[in-house]
Amino acid sequence: MTAAPALKIAGLSVSYGNGSGQRTVLRDIDLTIETGQFYGLVGESGSGKSTLALAAMRYLGADGRITGGSIELGGVNLLAMSDPELRRTWREAVKLVPQDPLASLNPRLRIGQQIAEGFDRRDARSEERVLELLASVGLADGLRVARSFPHQLSGGMQQRVMIAAALAGSPELLILDEPTTNLDVTTEATILDLVRDLVRARDTAVLYVSHSLGVIARLCDRVAVLYAGELVEDAPVSDIYQRPLHPYTRGLLDSVPRLGQNRRDDLLRPIVGQIPQANSLPDGCVFAPRCPVATELTREQRPPLEEVGGSRRVRCHRWREIADGRLNPRQQGTAAAPAEQQPASARDEHVLTVTGLEKRYPLRRSLGDLLAGRSRRQVHAVAGVDLAIGRLRTLGLVGESGSGKSTVARCVIGLTPPSAGEVTLLDVPLARQLSARDRPVLRRLQMVFQNADEALNPYLTVGRSLRRPLARLAGVSPAEIDARLAQLLQAVRLSPDYAERYPHELSGGEKQRIAIARAFAASPDLLLFDESVSGLDVSVQAAVLNLLGQLQQERATAYLFISHDLAVVSYLADDIAVVYLGQLMETAPASVVLQPPFHPYTEALLSALPLLDPQAKQDRIRLDGELPSPVDRPGGCPFHTRCPRFLGDICVSEEPPWRETSEGKRIYCHIPLDELEATQSPATLPAAPWEGPEAND
């Protein structure tokens, strides 16, 4: 007889609300996780994945209800438990590592107190055990961490604390709900390594919830794909990336930019339409309205979840045709943008040049500083950045949080006056203060922010938001303005009736399109994007990225595209600049950015990147320690405190030289280029085996 599975969910349905407001967010979920298994659960926002994670613990909040099905933990029926039994299960058998560790920790209690709460109260060794747990998640200075309050720790340390707390009861099932979503990619990589090592050593079952197929490919044995509250596909990780059977899974894989994919030669294929609301689901297959291979049958009849070859399950009427290659379920794509036609002189024209840009923020002197006569300390947010962008070209600026990349954008647009350096737009130096810039300059320079929700005025219709820049900046006459408005909406692929809508009537992707339309309203020469696609689901993000590429061609604009995501940047950009602690580390044309030599920091970034390929072998380069504070910015090379290729005193005391390769790559490092090149391997490009031979037609 085999042991009971760690988690067995059968026929589970979950609803929120009552009466007419009732929304069924999960339907007929079957999911079994064996002991020691690493199970991925992937889906976009609105898929119900977080609800499923919490339902597996029977924790649904005030208005959530389980309306059908069963949940067994280690063979014990969770739904039949009394409250004390359920609390005991939470204490011992099943643990959650949530998204957003800072919000998930009580701001008023010390870390040690919060971890010890998970122990039996009579435990005399609780203090020792807290330190043991902190040590087991790689927090060496456990005593200090235990005495700290949550806000005193970095995001990565906070998430380690959450993992330590989850390990307190030696759980049989560990549920991780997007645990690395707000972390930097280098921190994410160390956390993923940690989770994998800890779990392998303990034989715990894991349910890993994520929107990122790359993270799941790196970590999991199996993956279940959730769409609009239904399980649409469930398979071993190796199979699902090799040959996805459900058109939605395929659409997800085609939506994520693979490292090395560039829009100039290989466009993403976003999924058309958007995820249906929980109270207006289609009658047949939930994916039918967005499915490229939907038929009458699909639209009318809900497909069953069918077994495929013993180890896989898929909910699609046409999986057999897809499995034997008769049917290609990929989304209709648009043709790749034709190479731009422009005279060589225009190519050399620089729309934007930034030279020696610096931004320092003086810190308030404390009383102690005053008494000791210490001078004012400064935060060095940007410490000497040079950039240039040509017409019709995109410069991608990559950096982690605290790198100063957003400050660069704010200095260019004028929201933050730089402390030193010069910003030139079309050979005209720009005033530092926004208020000192005249209207033509404002028109030429526009920006799209990360959060379209906050960037659009909720009390203005889309039409009013767009008319203002058209009239004030582009100088469109009242007679023409409606025609221009319709053109603008058309340009971002929205119908003219959107002009009458308010922001709350739009989806996240539509809001970002409106924000983009508003930026284009002024017919700018340069557009700045600050993490403008980061908050979007991958299928929506793909559509927006393609739109940006097309708009650039149509309107001959230059882009400064800022993101923490190297794969997204290398997809969109022609040139890439990597920034660390306010200092450029490397600049490279996109064509050679994945070829050695790399700056050691770029090398670490590439190695940390989760790839869409479970078979990918990446060098395992991890950065130690925390990002230094920009107040006590390390001298010499600012990266020396964490550099895996640290040479010695020279890195500490001397600023590195800029070294340039024959292909135009520039690296800010003391190590000679040939030495770097000899010891570095090219970045691993994930294969896209699911595309098959017909991908090139």
Added chain:
Amino acid sequence: MTSYLLRRSGFLLLTLLLTSLTIFVITQLLPGDVARIVLGREASEAALAGLRRQLGLDRPLPIQYLSWLGNFLVGEWGTSFSTGQAIRPLVLERLGNSLMLAGLTLAIAVPSAVVLGVVAALNENRPLDNLISIASLSVVGLPEFVTGLVLIQLLAFELHILPANSSIRPDAGFIEALPMLVLPAITATLVLLAYIARLTRASVLEELQKPYVRTAALKGIPRRQVTYRHVLGNALLPTITVVAISFGWLISGLIVVENVFNYPGLGSLLTFAIDRRDLPLLQAITLVAVLGFALANLAADLLYAYLNPRIRLQ
């Protein structure tokens, strides 16, 4: 924390200085000649001039302000125009009375309002929550003189439990005054109750939504521990600020309640001073009230910072 304390205290001094200037300027702008108010309509020009000289009213305004402020700081608050009494003992006595009433009111109002707010929040949208909301809002809608008179009618005249008149003796201690304090304190409580209870309810509901409450619950600790240790510790922080503002109102703004019960507090002295155009008295009361208000707010800020590590450990 030390520098936080010093900074806040500096702000407090600046606030007081600005208020004293405002008070001085406003009282100068009030209509009416002080000397004529004191001496009456029939007084001769010579007598008026003599009094002005005696009171220093013929000097330039900045000098008058500085000497008034200086005198106030060293404790010479002058004499009342209308009664001729020394102002300081009078104001301090009334301040003592007001503090007694404010203390008792807060001792009743804060715990009951917090309990009501927490209970309402933990039973959100259930009958108990609705009952608490409706009851406290309907009470706050009634003016103090109505609730005060109803309470007097009920508890003093019908049931004979408490005295209707609260005019305590000038040197009465707290114990002696207590029976007379209860009715005005309850009346003032009814004003504050709904305000503090609704704020507490909103604050608890906001905290209950935060992810750390889920983390605590999923540790498998008893629900009561989640509520007391995690939710309330954070949810009651905003209440501190509200209590401080209420305290300021209680020591100087309790004009209606003091009049209904004939209670000799700072509020009724203030109406007296206004009625008689008694400028030195008015200035002294206002400055004392502002001082009390500012100190209460300082105490609240410091307590808030102390209880909130994100500020304390800046």
